[in-house]
Amino acid sequence: xxxxxxxxxxxxxxxxxxxxxxxxxxxxxxxxxxxxxxxxxxxxxxxxxxxxxxxxxxxxxxxxxxxxxxxxxxx
Amino acid sequence: xxxxxxxxxxxxxxxxxxxxxxxxxxxxxxxxxxxxxxxxxxxxxxxxxxxxxxxxxxxxxxxxxxxxxxxxxxxxxxxxxxxxxxxxxxxxxxxxxxxxxxxxxxxxxxxxxxxxxxxxxxxxxxxxxxxxxxxxxxxxxxxxxxxxxxxxxxxxxxxxxxxxxxxxxxxxxxxxxxxxxxxxxxxxxxxxxxxxxxxxxxxxxxxxxxxxxxxxxxxxxxxxxxxxxxxxxxxxxxxxxxxxxxxxxxxxxxxxxxxxxxxxxxxxxxxxxxxxxxxxxxxxxxxxxxxxxxxxxxxxxxxxxxxxxxxxxxxxxxxxxxxxxxxxxxxxxxxxxxxxxxxxxxxxxxxxxxxxxxxxxxxxxxxxxxxxxxxxxxxxxxxxxxxxxxxxxxxxxxxxxxxxxxxxxxxxxxxxxxxxxxxxxxxxxxxxxxxxxxxxxxxxxxxxxxxxxxxxxxxxxxxxxxxxxxxxxxxxxxxxxxxxxxxxxxxxxxxxxxxxxxxxxxxxxxxxxxxxxxxxxxxxxxxxxxxxxxxxxxxxxxxxxxxxxxxxxxxxxxxxxxxxxxxxxxxxxxxxxxxxxxxxxxxxxxxxxxxxxxxxxxxxxxxxxxxxxxxxxxxxxxxxxxxxxxxxxxxxxxxxxxxxxxxxxxxxxxxxxxxxxxxxxxxxxxxxxxxxxxxxxxxxxxxxxxxxxxxxxxxxxxxxxxxxxxxxxxxxxxxxxxxxxxxxxxxxxxxxxxxxxx
Ligand SMILES: Nc1nc2c(ncn2[C@@H]2O[C@H](COP(=O)(O)OP(=O)(O)OP(=O)(O)O)[C@@H](O)[C@H]2O)c(=O)[nH]1
Ligand SMILES: [Mg+2]
Numbered sequence: 017x018x019x020x021x022x023x024x025x026x027x028x029x030x031x032x033x034x035x036x037x038x039x040x041x042x043x044x045x046x047x048x049x050x051x052x053x054x055x056x057x058x059x060x061x062x063x064x065x066x067x068x069x070x071x072x073x074x075x076x077x078x079x080x081x082x083x084x085x086x087x088x089x090x091x
Numbered sequence: 092x093x094x095x096x097x098x099x100x101x102x103x104x105x106x107x108x109x110x111x112x113x114x115x116x117x118x119x120x121x122x123x124x125x126x127x128x129x130x131x132x133x134x135x136x137x138x139x140x141x142x143x144x145x146x147x148x149x150x151x152x153x154x155x156x157x158x159x160x161x162x163x164x165x166x167x168x169x170x171x172x173x174x175x176x177x178x179x180x181x182x183x184x185x186x187x188x189x190x191x192x193x194x195x196x197x198x199x200x201x202x203x204x205x206x207x208x209x210x211x212x213x214x215x216x217x218x219x220x221x222x223x224x225x226x227x228x229x230x231x232x233x234x235x236x237x238x239x240x241x242x243x244x245x246x247x248x249x250x251x252x253x254x255x256x257x258x259x260x261x262x263x264x265x266x267x268x269x270x271x272x273x274x275x276x277x278x279x280x281x282x283x284x285x286x287x288x289x290x291x292x293x294x295x296x297x298x299x300x301x302x303x304x305x306x307x308x309x310x311x312x313x314x315x316x317x318x319x320x321x322x323x324x325x326x327x328x329x330x331x332x333x334x335x336x337x338x339x340x341x342x343x344x345x346x347x348x349x350x351x352x353x354x355x356x357x358x359x360x361x362x363x364x365x366x367x368x369x370x371x372x373x374x375x376x377x378x379x380x381x382x383x384x385x386x387x388x389x390x391x392x393x394x395x396x397x398x399x400x401x402x403x404x405x406x407x408x409x410x411x412x413x414x415x416x417x418x419x420x421x422x423x424x425x426x427x428x429x430x431x432x433x434x435x436x437x438x439x440x441x442x443x444x445x446x447x448x449x450x451x452x453x454x455x456x457x458x459x460x461x462x463x464x465x466x467x468x469x470x471x472x473x474x475x476x477x478x479x480x481x482x483x484x485x486x487x488x489x490x491x492x493x494x495x496x497x498x499x500x501x502x503x504x505x506x507x508x509x510x511x512x513x514x515x516x517x518x519x520x521x522x523x524x525x526x527x528x529x530x531x532x533x534x535x536x537x538x539x540x541x542x543x544x545x546x547x548x549x550x551x552x553x554x555x556x557x558x559x560x561x562x563x564x565x566x567x568x569x570x571x572x573x574x575x576x577x578x579x580x581x582x583x584x585x586x587x588x589x590x591x592x593x594x595x596x597x598x599x600x601x602x603x604x605x606x607x608x609x610x611x612x613x614x615x616x617x618x619x620x621x622x623x624x625x626x627x628x629x630x631x632x633x634x635x636x637x638x639x640x641x642x643x644x645x646x647x648x649x650x651x652x653x654x655x656x657x658x659x660x661x662x663x664x665x666x667x668x669x670x671x672x673x674x675x676x677x678x679x680x681x682x683x684x685x686x687x688x689x690x691x692x693x694x695x696x697x698x699x700x701x702x703x704x705x706x707x708x709x710x711x712x713x714x715x716x717x718x719x720x721x722x723x724x725x726x727x728x729x730x731x732x733x734x735x736x737x738x739x740x741x742x743x744x745x746x747x748x749x750x751x752x753x754x755x756x757x758x759x760x761x762x763x764x765x766x767x768x769x770x771x772x773x774x775x776x777x778x779x780x781x782x783x784x785x786x787x788x789x790x791x792x793x794x795x796x797x798x799x800x801x802x803x804x805x806x807x808x809x810x811x812x813x814x815x816x817x818x819x820x821x822x823x824x825x826x827x828x829x830x831x832x833x
Contacts, residue, residue, distance in 0.1 A: 034351075040596065041350070041351070042166065042350055042351060042354070043163070043164070043166075043168060043596060044596070045351050045354035045355070045358075046163050046164040046166070046206060046354050047163060047203060047596070048202065048203045048206075048358070050354060050355065050358050051355075058381065058384075059384075059388065061388065061483050061484055061486065061487060062388065062389070062390045062391070062393050062394050062484060063484075063486075063487035063488065064487065065486065065487045065490070066483065066486050066487075066496070066595060066597070068384075068388070068483065068599060072200065072202065072203065073199070073200065074200060074203070074598065075380065075381075075598065075599035075600075076596070076597070076598055076599070077479075077483050077486075077595075077596070077597040077598070077599055078595060078596055078597075079486070079490070079595045082595070
């Protein structure tokens with residue numbers, strides 16, 4: 017089971033589901049990180065954390081800890 | 092003249108339009124365009140943190156416009172987002188519910204932006220939709236079928252470009268028409284499970300409570316699992332719990348997860364009804380930004396560029412502000428001299444005006460150059476879009492102690508002045524992270540500490556160890572606070588607030604070329620805010636300190652000092668006292684020396700002098716004598732006061748600055764008058780460092796305390812004051828004690 021965290025720079029994946037539905041996940045979904053949406057892993061910050069994603073043409077940054085909650089399917 | 096409202100009834104109340112939208116969609120830009128006011132704008136989420144109202148003229152009607160912070164959702168997670176919800180509910184002080192909402196969406200990102208629009212529509216507020224960034228949308232060949240969209244949404248839709256003031260007339264027309272017609276957004280058809288949840292909750296709540304909550308509010312309560320909505324309507328804790336339990340069950344039964352039901356349903360609706368009106372997206376904008384980012388957030392070059400940029404910023408803040416500060420200082424002296432001449436007949440008034448009032452105004456104005464130059468850079472970094480990248484780069488460094496990259500901007504600003512820094516924390520979502528950032532901000536080495544460092548280093552470090560060491564010490568002093576602040580934040584989070592790790596979500600906007608007008612505006616408004624908020628406090632405090640230093644003023648002190656001085660001169664030269672008395676008036680230097688001796692004597696027996704002598708034992712461990720103690724106490728309201736206070740105490744007159752050679756000499760020649768160390772110099776290297784560290788750590792700024800209290804509560808301001816002062820005191824004693832062993 018891959019999470020957002022396991023993607024490489026530039027890799028594209030489809031969002032599956034969330035491991036936890038409390039906390040930050042609500043806001044992530046409101047921002048468009050919905051199950052079924054395709055995202056692109058852009059890169060991680062120089063110090064390894066956080067990461068930058070392309071969500072529907074927007075760059076969004078979140079921490080690895082939160083990214084680890086999102087199960088994805090690489091395409 | 093009373094206005095004629097739409098129903099023909101005359102009314103004094105202006106009709107209200109609230110600007111609502113996601114962060115960074117151009118609300119403030121549009122607000123400025125409509126009202127001619129100058130609200131801050133910037134290419135960074137969370138530029139607007141407070142509501143602001145203005146008036147626009149449409150035809151002959153004056154309409155009130157309300158600018159609000161940006162929010163992604165009505166499920167607010169931070170104080171600035173809460174402002175939006177409160178404004179919509181009509182719960183903001185002195186503000187009724189808006190008559191209509193003008194929802195600003197980013198035309199290049201309709202899907203996500205309409206999420207919020209649908210939430211607001213569900214509340215039943217009439218709405219007009221402005222599709223902003225129309226210029227960018229066209230450049231990127233994004234075609235939006237506006238007629239089709241109008242049909243789907245059922246409200247007026249106007250494409251605009253706020254930054255180019257395009258489409259504003261059409262928008263105004265749509266607004267005035269909507270104020271009369273009150274068009275409502277067509278809400279999605281909710282699945283049955285939602286209806287069931289609503290009726291289930293209603294049957295659970297007691298009748299009067301249920302009657303007090305309308306369906307829209309109830310739905311928000313269900314979607315957000317928000318207990319507040321029920322409790323406000325008078326439901327007990329148990330009733331609230333049970334109502335929420337029922338709604339959750341109903342949602343589960345319908346195959347929905349209560350935690351994300353709203354997001355799932357709304358995005359499904361947007362996909363089915365809105366997306367068909369938008370033609371294929373291209374991503375050239377993000378591609379452009381990404382190629383800039385391939386350098387600026389690069390693993391190696393990104394960090395180097397960041398450090399270089401920060402170095403450049405601070406270097407410029409210091410070097411560019413210098414000449415302006417000198418100019419202000421000179422201006423102040425000129426005014427003081429003039430006033431002194433005019434008022435020389437009334438010594439008390441003269442002193443109040445020159446040393447109290449003018450000094451107080453000067454103390455405020457002197458900070459303006461640095462604050463404005465710093466904000467010039469901050470707004471430049473914000474407007475280009477770099478600021479969010481800085482937060483992205485720095486987040487890791489802050490996350491271990493419970494802060495986030497978003498703390499970076501406030502802490503950076505605090506290096507100029509903690510006041511804008513504390514205010515900038517309003518963009519931090521997590522309330523505890525925000526609190527910790529506020530408490531940590533005053534540890535950053537603000538520009539008011541600089542004069543103290545320059546004085547001490549110039550007087551004691553540079554002559555002994557050379558310029559290279561002096562520069563290094565000055566540099567290090569700027570990190571003392573930071574080094575203490577990080578562990579402090581960690582401990583606060585871990586043991587006092589017990590903060591769960593806070594979510595960190597950051598949008599990285601596309602890069603753009605900064606607009607001169609926006610940058611100038613921000614400089615101006617920050618400067619103004621500082622003068623109005625902090626300036627008044629600094630001013631008031633300067634006057635209080637003046638009074639403590641001036642009173643009581645017994646004439647006998649002057650006579651005694653004069654007599655002692657005359658006999659000293661007489662003894663030195665072998666004159667009679669009469670001859671000495673006559674001749675000292677011939678020599679201007681001697682007259683000045685006598686004057687300074689007298690002021691010094693006055694200070695010694697002033698309230699402040701007495702306090703200094705009483706309190707001195709507390710600072711004995713740090714090696715401070717009563718004179719330094721007076722300097723330290725006098726600078727509690729504002730650190731920089733120490734320079735002029737020391738100047739007066741050391742009989743040089745108050746108009747010395749940190750570069751003044753004679754102040755340095757006077758300090759270097761200070762010796763203990765009595766006690767075990769009699770005859771030894773007071774300012775040893777450990778004492779000098781102890782004093783600098785004391786200033787680095789101590790909360791000596793009344794204005795910052797006032798702002799902390801305003802942003803949190805007096806309790807936290809008091810805690811900040813107590814903690815920092817004790818820490819500074821312990822550190823200065825520790826340094827002097829340890830330093831004295833060598
Ligand atoms: N190209 C283009 N840029 C725009 C337009 N409208 C606003 N901007 C820019 O977008 C940025 C954000 O504008 P603001 O007015 O600060 O946005 P806001 O919605 O008030 O942002 P917050 O207060 O942070 O929620 C600024 O740099 C504006 O110059 C537009 O129509 N076209
Ligand atoms: Mg704004």
